[in-house]
Amino acid sequence: MGEFADKLAAQSPAFQRAYLGNLAPSLVKSRNFEKYYQTLTDFDFITAKINHPEFGVQPLIEDYDLIDHTKMSNHSEYNFKKGTSLELIQGALRLSAHILVADKRQLASQLHGRLLNQKMPEEIQALLAQIKQRTTTPWLCALTPSLTPPGGRLLRTLNGHSYSVNAVAVTPNGQQVISASDDKTLKVWNLATGEVIATFTGESFIYCCAVTPDGMTIVAGEESGRVDFLRLQGMREK
Incomplete structure:
Protein backbone atom coordinates (compact mmCIF):
# COMPACT_ATOMS: atom_id res chain seq x y z
CA MET A 1 0.00 0.00 0.00
CA THR A 135 -4.72 0.19 -4.25
CA THR A 136 -2.68 -2.80 -5.40
CA THR A 137 -5.35 -5.51 -5.22
CA PRO A 138 -8.11 -5.88 -7.86
CA TRP A 139 -11.03 -3.49 -7.27
CA LEU A 140 -14.02 -2.12 -9.13
CA CYS A 141 -13.11 1.40 -10.28
CA ALA A 142 -16.19 3.32 -11.39
CA LEU A 143 -15.76 5.63 -14.39
CA THR A 144 -18.89 7.63 -13.58
CA PRO A 145 -20.67 8.37 -10.26
CA SER A 146 -22.36 5.04 -9.57
CA LEU A 147 -23.16 4.85 -5.85
CA THR A 148 -25.28 7.02 -3.58
CA PRO A 149 -23.11 10.05 -2.70
CA PRO A 150 -22.88 11.66 0.75
CA GLY A 151 -24.89 14.77 1.51
CA GLY A 152 -28.28 13.40 0.49
CA ARG A 153 -31.23 11.99 2.41
CA LEU A 154 -29.73 8.51 2.91
CA LEU A 155 -27.37 8.50 5.90
CA ARG A 156 -26.82 4.83 6.77
CA THR A 157 -28.11 1.36 5.95
CA LEU A 158 -28.79 -1.17 8.72
CA ASN A 159 -28.19 -4.69 7.52
CA GLY A 160 -28.99 -7.76 9.62
CA HIS A 161 -32.43 -9.25 8.96
CA SER A 162 -32.67 -12.31 6.72
CA TYR A 163 -36.24 -11.62 5.48
CA SER A 164 -38.56 -8.68 4.91
CA VAL A 165 -38.75 -5.88 7.47
CA ASN A 166 -42.39 -5.16 8.29
CA ALA A 167 -42.17 -2.28 10.76
CA VAL A 168 -39.73 0.18 12.27
CA ALA A 169 -39.97 2.34 15.40
CA VAL A 170 -37.62 4.93 16.91
CA THR A 171 -37.18 5.41 20.65
CA PRO A 172 -38.26 8.79 22.08
CA ASN A 173 -34.64 9.82 22.69
CA GLY A 174 -33.77 9.15 19.04
CA GLN A 175 -30.88 6.86 19.94
CA GLN A 176 -32.27 3.42 19.07
CA VAL A 177 -34.27 1.96 16.21
CA ILE A 178 -36.52 -1.09 16.56
CA SER A 179 -37.23 -3.30 13.53
CA ALA A 180 -39.71 -6.18 13.13
CA SER A 181 -39.18 -8.84 10.47
CA ASP A 182 -40.52 -11.95 8.77
CA ASP A 183 -37.38 -13.73 10.00
CA LYS A 184 -39.22 -13.95 13.37
CA THR A 185 -36.85 -11.50 15.02
CA LEU A 186 -37.15 -8.04 16.48
CA LYS A 187 -33.88 -6.12 16.57
CA VAL A 188 -32.78 -3.10 18.59
CA TRP A 189 -30.17 -0.98 16.81
CA ASN A 190 -27.82 1.75 17.98
CA LEU A 191 -28.69 4.51 15.52
CA ALA A 192 -25.32 6.26 15.88
CA THR A 193 -23.18 3.20 15.15
CA GLY A 194 -25.53 0.93 13.21
CA GLU A 195 -24.79 -1.96 15.60
CA VAL A 196 -27.37 -4.43 16.90
CA ILE A 197 -27.88 -3.92 20.63
CA ALA A 198 -30.23 -6.86 21.13
CA THR A 199 -32.24 -9.44 19.19
CA PHE A 200 -35.55 -10.95 20.32
CA THR A 201 -36.82 -14.10 18.58
CA GLY A 202 -40.56 -14.66 18.41
CA GLU A 203 -42.70 -17.68 17.58
CA SER A 204 -43.81 -16.39 14.18
CA PHE A 205 -43.44 -13.48 11.77
CA ILE A 206 -43.30 -10.17 13.65
CA TYR A 207 -45.58 -7.76 11.86
CA CYS A 208 -45.48 -4.59 13.95
CA CYS A 209 -43.64 -2.84 16.75
CA ALA A 210 -43.86 0.32 18.84
CA VAL A 211 -42.11 1.95 21.77
CA THR A 212 -43.97 3.36 24.77
CA PRO A 213 -43.69 7.15 25.27
CA ASP A 214 -41.40 6.72 28.27
CA GLY A 215 -38.94 4.74 26.14
CA MET A 216 -38.97 1.81 28.58
CA THR A 217 -40.94 -0.87 26.73
CA ILE A 218 -41.21 -2.30 23.22
CA VAL A 219 -44.55 -3.72 22.05
CA ALA A 220 -44.48 -6.21 19.17
CA GLY A 221 -47.25 -8.03 17.33
CA GLU A 222 -46.74 -11.48 15.80
CA GLU A 223 -48.53 -13.28 12.97
CA SER A 224 -49.80 -15.85 15.48
CA GLY A 225 -51.79 -13.12 17.22
CA ARG A 226 -49.44 -12.92 20.17
CA VAL A 227 -48.45 -9.50 21.55
CA ASP A 228 -45.03 -9.28 23.20
CA PHE A 229 -43.91 -6.67 25.73
CA LEU A 230 -40.12 -6.28 25.97
CA ARG A 231 -38.14 -4.18 28.41
CA LEU A 232 -35.91 -1.81 26.43
CA GLN A 233 -33.87 -0.50 29.33
CA GLY A 234 -30.88 -2.60 30.30
CA MET A 235 -30.42 -4.31 26.94
CA ARG A 236 -26.75 -4.92 26.16
CA GLU A 237 -24.99 -5.09 22.82
CA LYS A 238 -24.51 -8.62 21.54
Missing part, protein backbone atom coordinates in the same frame (compact mmCIF):
# COMPACT_ATOMS: atom_id res chain seq x y z
CA GLY A 2 2.99 2.31 0.27
CA GLU A 3 5.56 3.81 2.60
CA PHE A 4 3.03 4.56 5.34
CA ALA A 5 1.85 0.95 5.50
CA ASP A 6 5.41 -0.39 5.43
CA LYS A 7 6.50 1.83 8.30
CA LEU A 8 3.43 0.99 10.37
CA ALA A 9 3.79 -2.73 9.72
CA ALA A 10 7.38 -2.57 10.98
CA GLN A 11 6.17 -1.36 14.40
CA SER A 12 4.96 -3.51 17.29
CA PRO A 13 1.25 -4.34 17.58
CA ALA A 14 1.05 -2.14 20.69
CA PHE A 15 2.51 0.83 18.80
CA GLN A 16 0.15 0.31 15.85
CA ARG A 17 -2.86 0.19 18.17
CA ALA A 18 -1.81 3.32 20.07
CA TYR A 19 -0.91 5.22 16.92
CA LEU A 20 -4.13 4.52 15.03
CA GLY A 21 -6.28 5.04 18.10
CA ASN A 22 -4.70 8.24 19.43
CA LEU A 23 -3.42 10.13 16.40
CA ALA A 24 -6.59 12.03 15.45
CA PRO A 25 -7.61 12.89 19.07
CA SER A 26 -4.09 14.11 19.89
CA LEU A 27 -4.00 16.35 16.81
CA VAL A 28 -7.31 17.96 17.75
CA LYS A 29 -6.24 18.37 21.36
CA SER A 30 -3.05 20.14 20.28
CA ARG A 31 -5.06 22.22 17.77
CA ASN A 32 -2.94 20.92 14.91
CA PHE A 33 -5.93 21.07 12.59
CA GLU A 34 -3.89 21.08 9.38
CA LYS A 35 -2.31 17.73 10.26
CA TYR A 36 -5.74 16.48 11.37
CA TYR A 37 -7.15 17.31 7.92
CA GLN A 38 -4.21 15.62 6.20
CA THR A 39 -4.57 12.48 8.31
CA LEU A 40 -8.29 12.01 7.72
CA THR A 41 -7.94 12.56 3.97
CA ASP A 42 -5.02 10.11 3.72
CA PHE A 43 -6.14 6.88 2.10
CA ASP A 44 -3.31 4.96 3.78
CA PHE A 45 -4.49 6.03 7.25
CA ILE A 46 -8.12 5.30 6.39
CA THR A 47 -7.19 1.83 5.13
CA ALA A 48 -4.95 1.04 8.09
CA LYS A 49 -7.59 1.98 10.66
CA ILE A 50 -10.39 0.09 8.94
CA ASN A 51 -8.25 -3.05 8.63
CA HIS A 52 -6.90 -3.03 12.19
CA PRO A 53 -8.63 -5.80 14.19
CA GLU A 54 -9.34 -3.52 17.16
CA PHE A 55 -10.80 -0.65 15.17
CA GLY A 56 -12.71 -0.82 11.89
CA VAL A 57 -15.09 1.51 10.10
CA GLN A 58 -17.09 2.86 13.08
CA PRO A 59 -14.07 4.09 15.12
CA LEU A 60 -12.81 5.74 11.94
CA ILE A 61 -16.17 7.45 11.38
CA GLU A 62 -15.97 8.76 14.95
CA ASP A 63 -12.57 10.36 14.25
CA TYR A 64 -14.36 12.78 11.92
CA ASP A 65 -16.63 13.87 14.79
CA LEU A 66 -13.73 15.11 16.94
CA ILE A 67 -14.36 18.59 15.55
CA ASP A 68 -17.82 20.14 15.68
CA HIS A 69 -17.74 21.97 12.36
CA THR A 70 -20.76 24.10 13.26
CA LYS A 71 -18.84 25.64 16.17
CA MET A 72 -15.45 26.10 14.52
CA SER A 73 -16.16 28.95 12.08
CA ASN A 74 -14.79 31.59 14.48
CA HIS A 75 -11.45 29.84 14.99
CA SER A 76 -8.62 31.15 12.83
CA GLU A 77 -7.12 27.66 12.55
CA TYR A 78 -10.30 26.24 11.03
CA ASN A 79 -10.49 25.76 7.27
CA PHE A 80 -14.12 25.61 6.14
CA LYS A 81 -13.37 23.99 2.76
CA LYS A 82 -11.29 21.23 4.34
CA GLY A 83 -13.92 20.75 7.03
CA THR A 84 -16.49 20.21 4.28
CA SER A 85 -14.22 17.60 2.70
CA LEU A 86 -14.01 15.72 5.99
CA GLU A 87 -17.81 15.70 6.30
CA LEU A 88 -18.12 14.27 2.78
CA ILE A 89 -15.58 11.52 3.44
CA GLN A 90 -17.29 10.66 6.72
CA GLY A 91 -20.64 10.56 4.93
CA ALA A 92 -19.25 8.19 2.30
CA LEU A 93 -17.84 5.91 5.00
CA ARG A 94 -21.16 5.91 6.88
CA LEU A 95 -23.07 5.02 3.71
CA SER A 96 -20.59 2.19 3.06
CA ALA A 97 -20.38 0.93 6.65
CA HIS A 98 -22.74 -2.03 6.26
CA ILE A 99 -20.72 -3.24 3.27
CA LEU A 100 -17.29 -2.66 4.80
CA VAL A 101 -18.20 -4.53 7.97
CA ALA A 102 -18.78 -7.60 5.79
CA ASP A 103 -15.92 -7.04 3.33
CA LYS A 104 -13.19 -4.49 4.01
CA ARG A 105 -11.69 -5.18 0.59
CA GLN A 106 -14.43 -3.02 -0.94
CA LEU A 107 -13.10 0.17 0.67
CA ALA A 108 -11.53 1.55 -2.52
CA SER A 109 -14.58 0.79 -4.67
CA GLN A 110 -17.01 2.24 -2.12
CA LEU A 111 -15.16 5.51 -1.50
CA HIS A 112 -14.35 6.05 -5.17
CA GLY A 113 -17.90 5.26 -6.30
CA ARG A 114 -19.48 7.63 -3.75
CA LEU A 115 -17.05 10.55 -4.08
CA LEU A 116 -16.51 10.51 -7.85
CA ASN A 117 -17.92 13.89 -8.78
CA GLN A 118 -16.22 16.76 -10.56
CA LYS A 119 -17.77 19.23 -8.13
CA MET A 120 -16.01 17.67 -5.13
CA PRO A 121 -13.36 19.80 -3.33
CA GLU A 122 -9.69 19.44 -4.20
CA GLU A 123 -9.01 17.37 -1.07
CA ILE A 124 -11.54 14.81 -2.33
CA GLN A 125 -9.96 14.82 -5.79
CA ALA A 126 -6.58 14.17 -4.16
CA LEU A 127 -8.07 11.27 -2.18
CA LEU A 128 -9.49 9.74 -5.36
CA ALA A 129 -6.05 9.96 -6.96
CA GLN A 130 -4.53 8.27 -3.88
CA ILE A 131 -7.05 5.45 -4.13
CA LYS A 132 -6.02 4.76 -7.73
CA GLN A 133 -2.30 4.97 -6.98
CA ARG A 134 -2.18 2.95 -3.78
Whole structure:
Protein backbone atom coordinates (compact mmCIF):
# COMPACT_ATOMS: atom_id res chain seq x y z
CA MET A 1 0.00 0.00 0.00
CA GLY A 2 2.99 2.31 0.27
CA GLU A 3 5.56 3.81 2.60
CA PHE A 4 3.03 4.56 5.34
CA ALA A 5 1.85 0.95 5.50
CA ASP A 6 5.41 -0.39 5.43
CA LYS A 7 6.50 1.83 8.30
CA LEU A 8 3.43 0.99 10.37
CA ALA A 9 3.79 -2.73 9.72
CA ALA A 10 7.38 -2.57 10.98
CA GLN A 11 6.17 -1.36 14.40
CA SER A 12 4.96 -3.51 17.29
CA PRO A 13 1.25 -4.34 17.58
CA ALA A 14 1.05 -2.14 20.69
CA PHE A 15 2.51 0.83 18.80
CA GLN A 16 0.15 0.31 15.85
CA ARG A 17 -2.86 0.19 18.17
CA ALA A 18 -1.81 3.32 20.07
CA TYR A 19 -0.91 5.22 16.92
CA LEU A 20 -4.13 4.52 15.03
CA GLY A 21 -6.28 5.04 18.10
CA ASN A 22 -4.70 8.24 19.43
CA LEU A 23 -3.42 10.13 16.40
CA ALA A 24 -6.59 12.03 15.45
CA PRO A 25 -7.61 12.89 19.07
CA SER A 26 -4.09 14.11 19.89
CA LEU A 27 -4.00 16.35 16.81
CA VAL A 28 -7.31 17.96 17.75
CA LYS A 29 -6.24 18.37 21.36
CA SER A 30 -3.05 20.14 20.28
CA ARG A 31 -5.06 22.22 17.77
CA ASN A 32 -2.94 20.92 14.91
CA PHE A 33 -5.93 21.07 12.59
CA GLU A 34 -3.89 21.08 9.38
CA LYS A 35 -2.31 17.73 10.26
CA TYR A 36 -5.74 16.48 11.37
CA TYR A 37 -7.15 17.31 7.92
CA GLN A 38 -4.21 15.62 6.20
CA THR A 39 -4.57 12.48 8.31
CA LEU A 40 -8.29 12.01 7.72
CA THR A 41 -7.94 12.56 3.97
CA ASP A 42 -5.02 10.11 3.72
CA PHE A 43 -6.14 6.88 2.10
CA ASP A 44 -3.31 4.96 3.78
CA PHE A 45 -4.49 6.03 7.25
CA ILE A 46 -8.12 5.30 6.39
CA THR A 47 -7.19 1.83 5.13
CA ALA A 48 -4.95 1.04 8.09
CA LYS A 49 -7.59 1.98 10.66
CA ILE A 50 -10.39 0.09 8.94
CA ASN A 51 -8.25 -3.05 8.63
CA HIS A 52 -6.90 -3.03 12.19
CA PRO A 53 -8.63 -5.80 14.19
CA GLU A 54 -9.34 -3.52 17.16
CA PHE A 55 -10.80 -0.65 15.17
CA GLY A 56 -12.71 -0.82 11.89
CA VAL A 57 -15.09 1.51 10.10
CA GLN A 58 -17.09 2.86 13.08
CA PRO A 59 -14.07 4.09 15.12
CA LEU A 60 -12.81 5.74 11.94
CA ILE A 61 -16.17 7.45 11.38
CA GLU A 62 -15.97 8.76 14.95
CA ASP A 63 -12.57 10.36 14.25
CA TYR A 64 -14.36 12.78 11.92
CA ASP A 65 -16.63 13.87 14.79
CA LEU A 66 -13.73 15.11 16.94
CA ILE A 67 -14.36 18.59 15.55
CA ASP A 68 -17.82 20.14 15.68
CA HIS A 69 -17.74 21.97 12.36
CA THR A 70 -20.76 24.10 13.26
CA LYS A 71 -18.84 25.64 16.17
CA MET A 72 -15.45 26.10 14.52
CA SER A 73 -16.16 28.95 12.08
CA ASN A 74 -14.79 31.59 14.48
CA HIS A 75 -11.45 29.84 14.99
CA SER A 76 -8.62 31.15 12.83
CA GLU A 77 -7.12 27.66 12.55
CA TYR A 78 -10.30 26.24 11.03
CA ASN A 79 -10.49 25.76 7.27
CA PHE A 80 -14.12 25.61 6.14
CA LYS A 81 -13.37 23.99 2.76
CA LYS A 82 -11.29 21.23 4.34
CA GLY A 83 -13.92 20.75 7.03
CA THR A 84 -16.49 20.21 4.28
CA SER A 85 -14.22 17.60 2.70
CA LEU A 86 -14.01 15.72 5.99
CA GLU A 87 -17.81 15.70 6.30
CA LEU A 88 -18.12 14.27 2.78
CA ILE A 89 -15.58 11.52 3.44
CA GLN A 90 -17.29 10.66 6.72
CA GLY A 91 -20.64 10.56 4.93
CA ALA A 92 -19.25 8.19 2.30
CA LEU A 93 -17.84 5.91 5.00
CA ARG A 94 -21.16 5.91 6.88
CA LEU A 95 -23.07 5.02 3.71
CA SER A 96 -20.59 2.19 3.06
CA ALA A 97 -20.38 0.93 6.65
CA HIS A 98 -22.74 -2.03 6.26
CA ILE A 99 -20.72 -3.24 3.27
CA LEU A 100 -17.29 -2.66 4.80
CA VAL A 101 -18.20 -4.53 7.97
CA ALA A 102 -18.78 -7.60 5.79
CA ASP A 103 -15.92 -7.04 3.33
CA LYS A 104 -13.19 -4.49 4.01
CA ARG A 105 -11.69 -5.18 0.59
CA GLN A 106 -14.43 -3.02 -0.94
CA LEU A 107 -13.10 0.17 0.67
CA ALA A 108 -11.53 1.55 -2.52
CA SER A 109 -14.58 0.79 -4.67
CA GLN A 110 -17.01 2.24 -2.12
CA LEU A 111 -15.16 5.51 -1.50
CA HIS A 112 -14.35 6.05 -5.17
CA GLY A 113 -17.90 5.26 -6.30
CA ARG A 114 -19.48 7.63 -3.75
CA LEU A 115 -17.05 10.55 -4.08
CA LEU A 116 -16.51 10.51 -7.85
CA ASN A 117 -17.92 13.89 -8.78
CA GLN A 118 -16.22 16.76 -10.56
CA LYS A 119 -17.77 19.23 -8.13
CA MET A 120 -16.01 17.67 -5.13
CA PRO A 121 -13.36 19.80 -3.33
CA GLU A 122 -9.69 19.44 -4.20
CA GLU A 123 -9.01 17.37 -1.07
CA ILE A 124 -11.54 14.81 -2.33
CA GLN A 125 -9.96 14.82 -5.79
CA ALA A 126 -6.58 14.17 -4.16
CA LEU A 127 -8.07 11.27 -2.18
CA LEU A 128 -9.49 9.74 -5.36
CA ALA A 129 -6.05 9.96 -6.96
CA GLN A 130 -4.53 8.27 -3.88
CA ILE A 131 -7.05 5.45 -4.13
CA LYS A 132 -6.02 4.76 -7.73
CA GLN A 133 -2.30 4.97 -6.98
CA ARG A 134 -2.18 2.95 -3.78
CA THR A 135 -4.72 0.19 -4.25
CA THR A 136 -2.68 -2.80 -5.40
CA THR A 137 -5.35 -5.51 -5.22
CA PRO A 138 -8.11 -5.88 -7.86
CA TRP A 139 -11.03 -3.49 -7.27
CA LEU A 140 -14.02 -2.12 -9.13
CA CYS A 141 -13.11 1.40 -10.28
CA ALA A 142 -16.19 3.32 -11.39
CA LEU A 143 -15.76 5.63 -14.39
CA THR A 144 -18.89 7.63 -13.58
CA PRO A 145 -20.67 8.37 -10.26
CA SER A 146 -22.36 5.04 -9.57
CA LEU A 147 -23.16 4.85 -5.85
CA THR A 148 -25.28 7.02 -3.58
CA PRO A 149 -23.11 10.05 -2.70
CA PRO A 150 -22.88 11.66 0.75
CA GLY A 151 -24.89 14.77 1.51
CA GLY A 152 -28.28 13.40 0.49
CA ARG A 153 -31.23 11.99 2.41
CA LEU A 154 -29.73 8.51 2.91
CA LEU A 155 -27.37 8.50 5.90
CA ARG A 156 -26.82 4.83 6.77
CA THR A 157 -28.11 1.36 5.95
CA LEU A 158 -28.79 -1.17 8.72
CA ASN A 159 -28.19 -4.69 7.52
CA GLY A 160 -28.99 -7.76 9.62
CA HIS A 161 -32.43 -9.25 8.96
CA SER A 162 -32.67 -12.31 6.72
CA TYR A 163 -36.24 -11.62 5.48
CA SER A 164 -38.56 -8.68 4.91
CA VAL A 165 -38.75 -5.88 7.47
CA ASN A 166 -42.39 -5.16 8.29
CA ALA A 167 -42.17 -2.28 10.76
CA VAL A 168 -39.73 0.18 12.27
CA ALA A 169 -39.97 2.34 15.40
CA VAL A 170 -37.62 4.93 16.91
CA THR A 171 -37.18 5.41 20.65
CA PRO A 172 -38.26 8.79 22.08
CA ASN A 173 -34.64 9.82 22.69
CA GLY A 174 -33.77 9.15 19.04
CA GLN A 175 -30.88 6.86 19.94
CA GLN A 176 -32.27 3.42 19.07
CA VAL A 177 -34.27 1.96 16.21
CA ILE A 178 -36.52 -1.09 16.56
CA SER A 179 -37.23 -3.30 13.53
CA ALA A 180 -39.71 -6.18 13.13
CA SER A 181 -39.18 -8.84 10.47
CA ASP A 182 -40.52 -11.95 8.77
CA ASP A 183 -37.38 -13.73 10.00
CA LYS A 184 -39.22 -13.95 13.37
CA THR A 185 -36.85 -11.50 15.02
CA LEU A 186 -37.15 -8.04 16.48
CA LYS A 187 -33.88 -6.12 16.57
CA VAL A 188 -32.78 -3.10 18.59
CA TRP A 189 -30.17 -0.98 16.81
CA ASN A 190 -27.82 1.75 17.98
CA LEU A 191 -28.69 4.51 15.52
CA ALA A 192 -25.32 6.26 15.88
CA THR A 193 -23.18 3.20 15.15
CA GLY A 194 -25.53 0.93 13.21
CA GLU A 195 -24.79 -1.96 15.60
CA VAL A 196 -27.37 -4.43 16.90
CA ILE A 197 -27.88 -3.92 20.63
CA ALA A 198 -30.23 -6.86 21.13
CA THR A 199 -32.24 -9.44 19.19
CA PHE A 200 -35.55 -10.95 20.32
CA THR A 201 -36.82 -14.10 18.58
CA GLY A 202 -40.56 -14.66 18.41
CA GLU A 203 -42.70 -17.68 17.58
CA SER A 204 -43.81 -16.39 14.18
CA PHE A 205 -43.44 -13.48 11.77
CA ILE A 206 -43.30 -10.17 13.65
CA TYR A 207 -45.58 -7.76 11.86
CA CYS A 208 -45.48 -4.59 13.95
CA CYS A 209 -43.64 -2.84 16.75
CA ALA A 210 -43.86 0.32 18.84
CA VAL A 211 -42.11 1.95 21.77
CA THR A 212 -43.97 3.36 24.77
CA PRO A 213 -43.69 7.15 25.27
CA ASP A 214 -41.40 6.72 28.27
CA GLY A 215 -38.94 4.74 26.14
CA MET A 216 -38.97 1.81 28.58
CA THR A 217 -40.94 -0.87 26.73
CA ILE A 218 -41.21 -2.30 23.22
CA VAL A 219 -44.55 -3.72 22.05
CA ALA A 220 -44.48 -6.21 19.17
CA GLY A 221 -47.25 -8.03 17.33
CA GLU A 222 -46.74 -11.48 15.80
CA GLU A 223 -48.53 -13.28 12.97
CA SER A 224 -49.80 -15.85 15.48
CA GLY A 225 -51.79 -13.12 17.22
CA ARG A 226 -49.44 -12.92 20.17
CA VAL A 227 -48.45 -9.50 21.55
CA ASP A 228 -45.03 -9.28 23.20
CA PHE A 229 -43.91 -6.67 25.73
CA LEU A 230 -40.12 -6.28 25.97
CA ARG A 231 -38.14 -4.18 28.41
CA LEU A 232 -35.91 -1.81 26.43
CA GLN A 233 -33.87 -0.50 29.33
CA GLY A 234 -30.88 -2.60 30.30
CA MET A 235 -30.42 -4.31 26.94
CA ARG A 236 -26.75 -4.92 26.16
CA GLU A 237 -24.99 -5.09 22.82
CA LYS A 238 -24.51 -8.62 21.54
